[in-house]
Amino acid sequence: MHKKIFLFSFLLLVIQNSFAQKEKVLNLPNFDKPLFHYGFYLGLNKNDFKVAYKPTTITTNPEVEVEASVGFNVGLIADLRLHNNINLRFEPGLISNTKTLRFKHIANENEGTREAGNTYLHVPLIFKFSTNRLNNVRPYVLSGISYDYNFSSNEGNQDDNFSGEFRQKSSNFMYELGIGMDFYLPYFKFSPSIRGIFAINNELKYDNRSPSAWTDPIDFMGTRGIFIHLAFE
Template sequence: MRKCIGAFVIFLFTALGSSAQDNWGGGVDDEVLHFGFTFQYVNSEFKVLKTPEWRTPFSTLYPQLQHDPSETILYDTLYSVSSSGSPGFGLGFVSNLRLGNNADLRFTPTLVFADRLAYYEYRYTGQVLEKKVQSSVIDLPLGIKIKSDRRKNFRAYLLAGAKYSMDIISKKKLDDENNIFSEKLLKNRKNYLSYEAGIGFDLYFEYFKLSPEIKFSQSFNDVLKHDVTPFASPVDKLYLRNIQFSLYFE
């Protein structure tokens, strides 16, 4: 996927470099308000902050609960809790308000489908359990775009802002009431706020403008839903991080 993205970007720059004149770009830079759409590739992971007693077996932390002896992880000591990047994709719209020659206000509502992964490694049994957090999220980012002056068919920019996210995954997929402890789900909060920053390029073609962009975001607060489970109990705070590659067509 990364090689395809890199090859595509190189192709775009080559195509623009071969143009002998300035392209019109659909005239979007002359409009006070214009619209577009976006395709996104998203890589999501957690930043995990553990509790002081995170290694303590779940059965020791909660002796008042009934534990099945066959669920060995309840009696084992944790060796590590970690997360790794997981791919996803998004589709959305662009609303761009021109603030000046070198600044825009952008609102880019997007529907993102991305799983998040957490791993629990146990010391004595050697088990490694993967917990997948499925999500279908509506992102509502609002940001300021600071642009360089245009050079022929090219312009660079920086972007900074914040986004409000709402997970719209069905409650049925999150129902684990009848699951045994070792099969409980790791759950996230439905709504959270993140900060984000990125860099991108405006590439001008004759009838439209294309903007490849790379952006980093992280939730301001803990996104973990703190249930009494073997997977939520060792975690003090869980922050969500995204690295996002977007193509904007305007």
């Protein structure tokens, strides 16, 4: 009986020691030491508009309903190590998504519905604040600002909502916040994150003449959304 207990204890000790050794094996142990490194990212997004209203003589109850579809984002990564736990990242890329706007205060459904199919050049500068590495994982948070150029804004179009054309400003500024995790794999680092993006300026291009039931009631219209961001470095 004592021999069996001794043998069982010995086997447990061997198994425990084996797992402990495996935990100590670090993938890419020198990955974070260089001053610069590069990568790319892919992801999905769902962006809509935050809408704020102002007093108008057109309607007493303005309401714009925004329906967002899932879009995609893709881009490159350039990472500068500022400190063991702080990195500055430049992540230029493209963001594409479509939003359907329903101006509920306009009785005619056809006149009150507009579609905004947007493709942005997204140029962010982001600070990445990481914890110390724990084996092959490393949590982090993100914070930054970006310049976004909307290729499909229609800003230069002389036609406005009276001709069926919804217009936005081409140049916009955003800030973004996020949280994620670095996973150190044998051949590369995989870094998924969830990010929120929020417009700083009013993106709406007002109609050429007033009163306009589409744009006069709106004081602010700015992008807000969520990204699923998958980085490979």
